[in-house]
Amino acid sequence: MTIDAFLLSxxxxxxxxxxxxxxxxxxxxxxxxxxxxxxxxxxxxxxKYHVLARFWTKIFAVSFxxxxxxxxxxxxxxxxxxxxxxxxxxxxxxxxxxxxxLTAFFLEASFLGVMLFGWKRVPxxxxxLSAVIVAGGTALSGFWILSANSWMQFPAGHEVRDGIAxxxxxxxxIFNPTFPLRYMxxxxxxYLTTAFVVLATGARHLLAGHxxxxxxxxxxxxxxxxxxxxxxxxxxxxRHGEDTAKYQPAKLAAIxxxxxxxxxxxxxxxxxxDEEKGVNRFEIAIPGLASLVTHGSMDALFPSxxxxxxxxxxPVKIPFFGFRIMxxxxxxxxxxxxxxxxxxxxxxxxxxxxxxxxxxxxxxxGFMAILAGWFVTEVGRQPWIATGVLRSKDAISPITTxxxxxxxxxxxxxxxxxxxxxxxxxxxxxxxGPDAITTQDPPEQPSQRPLKAAQAPASDLFGDGHPGDDKIxxxx
Amino acid sequence: xxxxxxxxxxxxxxxxxxxxxxLDGFDLGIAILFPTTKDEGERDQMMNSVAxxxxxxxxxxxxxxxxxxxxxxxxxxxxxxxxxLPVTLMLLALxxxxxxxxxxxxxxxxxxxxxxxxxxxxxxxxxxxxxxxxGLIQGITVVDRQFAGGPFDWLTPFTLMCGLGVVxxxxxxxxxxxxxKTEGPVAERARTQAKSLLLGLMxxxxxxxxxxxxxxxxxxxxxxxxxxxxxxxxxxxxxxFCGFMVWKRLHGRHEFTPFAFTIAIFVLCFLGLAISNFPYxxxxxxxxxxxxxxxxSQIFVALGVIFLLPMIxxxxxxxxxxxxxxxxxxxGYH
Numbered sequence: 001m002t003i004d005a006f007l008l009s010x011x012x013x014x015x016x017x018x019x020x021x022x023x024x025x026x027x028x029x030x031x032x033x034x035x036x037x038x039x040x041x042x043x044x045x046x047x048k049y050h051v052l053a054r055f056w057t058k059i060f061a062v063s064f065x066x067x068x069x070x071x072x073x074x075x076x077x078x079x080x081x082x083x084x085x086x087x088x089x090x091x092x093x094x095x096x097x098x099x100x101x102l103t104a105f106f107l108e109a110s111f112l113g114v115m116l117f118g119w120k121r122v123p124x125x126x127x128x129l130s131a132v133i134v135a136g137g138t139a140l141s142g143f144w145i146l147s148a149n150s151w152m153q154f155p156a157g158h159e160v161r162d163g164i165a166x167x168x169x170x171x172x173x174i175f176n177p178t179f180p181l182r183y184m185x186x187x188x189x190x191y192l193t194t195a196f197v198v199l200a201t202g203a204r205h206l207l208a209g210h211x212x213x214x215x216x217x218x219x220x221x222x223x224x225x226x227x228x229x230x231x232x233x234x235x236x237x238x239r240h241g242e243d244t245a246k247y248q249p250a251k252l253a254a255i256x257x258x259x260x261x262x263x264x265x266x267x268x269x270x271x272x273x274d275e276e277k278g279v280n281r282f283e284i285a286i287p288g289l290a291s292l293v294t295h296g297s298m299d300a301l302f303p304s305x306x307x308x309x310x311x312x313x314x315p316v317k318i319p320f321f322g323f324r325i326m327x328x329x330x331x332x333x334x335x336x337x338x339x340x341x342x343x344x345x346x347x348x349x350x351x352x353x354x355x356x357x358x359x360x361x362x363x364x365x366g367f368m369a370i371l372a373g374w375f376v377t378e379v380g381r382q383p384w385i386a387t388g389v390l391r392s393k394d395a396i397s398p399i400t401t402x403x404x405x406x407x408x409x410x411x412x413x414x415x416x417x418x419x420x421x422x423x424x425x426x427x428x429x430x431x432x433g434p435d436a437i438t439t440q441d442p443p444e445q446p447s448q449r450p451l452k453a454a455q456a457p458a459s460d461l462f463g464d465g466h467p468g469d470d471k472i473x474x475x476x
Numbered sequence: 477x478x479x480x481x482x483x484x485x486x487x488x489x490x491x492x493x494x495x496x497x498x499l500d501g502f503d504l505g506i507a508i509l510f511p512t513t514k515d516e517g518e519r520d521q522m523m524n525s526v527a528x529x530x531x532x533x534x535x536x537x538x539x540x541x542x543x544x545x546x547x548x549x550x551x552x553x554x555x556x557x558x559x560x561l562p563v564t565l566m567l568l569a570l571x572x573x574x575x576x577x578x579x580x581x582x583x584x585x586x587x588x589x590x591x592x593x594x595x596x597x598x599x600x601x602x603x604x605x606x607x608x609x610x611g612l613i614q615g616i617t618v619v620d621r622q623f624a625g626g627p628f629d630w631l632t633p634f635t636l637m638c639g640l641g642v643v644x645x646x647x648x649x650x651x652x653x654x655x656x657k658t659e660g661p662v663a664e665r666a667r668t669q670a671k672s673l674l675l676g677l678m679x680x681x682x683x684x685x686x687x688x689x690x691x692x693x694x695x696x697x698x699x700x701x702x703x704x705x706x707x708x709x710x711x712x713x714x715x716x717f718c719g720f721m722v723w724k725r726l727h728g729r730h731e732f733t734p735f736a737f738t739i740a741i742f743v744l745c746f747l748g749l750a751i752s753n754f755p756y757x758x759x760x761x762x763x764x765x766x767x768x769x770x771x772x773s774q775i776f777v778a779l780g781v782i783f784l785l786p787m788i789x790x791x792x793x794x795x796x797x798x799x800x801x802x803x804x805x806x807x808g809y810h
Contacts, residue, residue: 094542
């Protein structure tokens with residue numbers, strides 16, 4: 001492997017997109033959570049939802065800014081580093097990105113202003129609507145970018161002339177075969193990831209002795225979300241895997257470290273794939289299970305890595321280990337969420353300090369799973385940048401190695417400084433907690449709702465019915 | 477190929493670019509002026525005057541870049557590698573500027589470093605945009621529809637001058653925005669600053685207007701043939717008139733009109749550059765027709781633009797209307 005503009009550009013793209021994806025994943029989930037809180041506040045008039053909405057909006061603002069600035073970098077890198085990709089697939093992918101900007105980016109960015117700064121400027125219903133629009137905008141943005149990515153995984157609705165893809169059928173391009181489940185998988189991942197951040201935040205405050213109603217509400221809402229979406233994600237992920245089996249057999253073979261297509265594939269729990277010799281070392285495997293999971297029968301045969309020419313094979317280790325990390329985290333999430341639901345049902349969730357102790361450290365789990373999953377899918381697509389249309393090595397811009405070395409060094413330095421600062425600042429906001437933040441900054445609403453609400457907490461979907469819990473206790 | 481599609485798209489991208497330049501221009505401009513006060517309250521007031529808008533404003537840059545890829549993929553694939561380093565510098569600078577909006581408030585009272593990031597990020601972003609603009613005017617070496625120049629082709633006295641010109645121009649937009657949106661000492665200082673910035677900008681505009689036809693024959697031919705001159709003479713004259721009006725209205729203690737006339741200067745300069753270079757998108761060799769995307773791709777997005785652009789403009793206007801009025805010294809949005 002030589003150090004050239006191609007290798008450095010790949011590292012730069014992987015580095016910048018890995019940093020980036022963390023923030024949209026979080027803000028897709030968090031904007032939906034904030035919209036839910038504001039909706040609950042409008043409906044129940046319970047001030048705790050307002051307190052929580054204000055708290056998470058501050059964190060949202062910081063995260064969203066980091067997502068925006070790191071996202072622009074990516075859209076320009078298609079041109080700066082991957083110009084031949086831009087030309088070869090521009091007729092097809094350009095419009096999808098164009099629609100992302102037109103339908104989603106402007107929507108998010110404009111109503112973000114109202115959501116962040118409109119508390120005193122617009123009526124409560126309009127503020128709620130702005131939050132809903134921002135949440136919808138983030139989901140729409142995900143729609144287009146996942147559509148574009150899925151097209152790169154398995155192109156459809158186009159023809160290639162002289163190495164350039166031309167569109168034939170836009171519906172087939174947008175709703176290409178691997179898109180629907182990939183999109184559902186990513187959106188669910190975003191909501192699940194955010195639920196774990198909310199859970200960890202609530203648990204942290206409960207353990208620190210701030211036994212406020214807002215902390216309890218966070219834990220309850222997060223448990224509900226996790227208990228439903230974590231198992232749903234397992235089902236969606238499985239169906240998505242079936243798509244991979246059908247449309248990207250080489251990727252599936254790499255994920256399963258499957259070398260011999262003459263026999264049913266075992267489910268490899270652990271191994272060290274040896275790509276030189278084409279075997280697994282130190283393998284621990286359950287016979288036939290991978291065939292069963294991916295093709296519905298213990299005896300099913302499916303293509304192995306050896307059925308693909310070496311030049312057409314993806315690297316094996318990253319998809320193989322990345323997949324196991326993702327799935328391992330997924331199973332932990334299901335178990336932990338259901339345990340939490342059980343404790344809640346038994347009325348012990350706020351007393352069970354061991355569960356809360358673990359819960360406060362679960363916030364990175366979703367991010368780790370998302371990164372692992374994206375490494376599986378992107379490395380698993382190699383050696384293609386757009387499968388069958390263009391190889392990654394043919395996509396590079398006519399730029400010098402030194403240029404990319406400089407930009408990569410700058411990106412690494414800047415991202416490490418800026419995003420560590422951002423994460424520290426988010427941590428500081430979380431430490432202060434919802435009650436401290438919002439009592440410094442008393443809610444002044446255009447409607448008279450809070451006054452009425454403060455006197456008599458009305459119906460409450462996520463409380464346990466003790467009116468006294470609703471008192472705002474400043475966390476110190 | 478339908479000859480008019482690339483023309484429509486050139487118009488659309490031109491619109492996105494000019495909207496970006498004007499809208500993010502004043503965001504970047506107020507940040508360029510940040511070091512002219514040390515007072516924290518005044519800096520809060522300056523930042524608050526653009527805080528609800530900056531993200532929407534920056535999105536026009538994404539539309540400009542994205543639109544270029546949609547409609548003219550070959551131009552995108554030549555221009556971006558040609559300006560690899562200035563584009564990278566701009567993106568990094570915009571990172572510092574963008575996060576500073578949020579970090580500065582959360583980091584208080586230890587926010588000095590984010591004040592610096594806000595100023596330096598904005599100034600460098602403006603400067604690198606000027607470098608790219610200058611580099612585009614002076615032309616890109618293209619062989620076989622690919623960029624074939626060196627990594628520092630964009631670095632010339634002309635482009636450095638364009639960089640400075642854009643910094644000054646954005647600062648003028650920022651100053652006149654502050655005259656319009658703030659009051660008290662911030663507005664007063666901005667009014668004084670705007671006058672010197674105006675003189676600086678007019679000087680740079682004049683130098684570019686004389687330098688480019690002198691250097692590039694195609695631009696001289698465009699402006700100084702008798703037939704064209706008959707149509708084009710209003711452009712420099714109108715620009716000079718707008719400059720005069722900015723000065724007069726600043727002096728006459730108007731609040732909105734100095735900003736409006738500054739915008740007019742930017743639009744006129746942009747049109748002037750467009751006239752100089754049309755129909756070349758990658759001067760001096762490739763026209764908008766040479767680099768256009770497949771017609772069906774251009775049509776597919778153009779159909780969406782017809783509906784979506786008015787919507788975007790409508791809700792952008794709604795956001796500006798929501799946050800209308802003066803930003804006072806004591807009450808921010810935060």
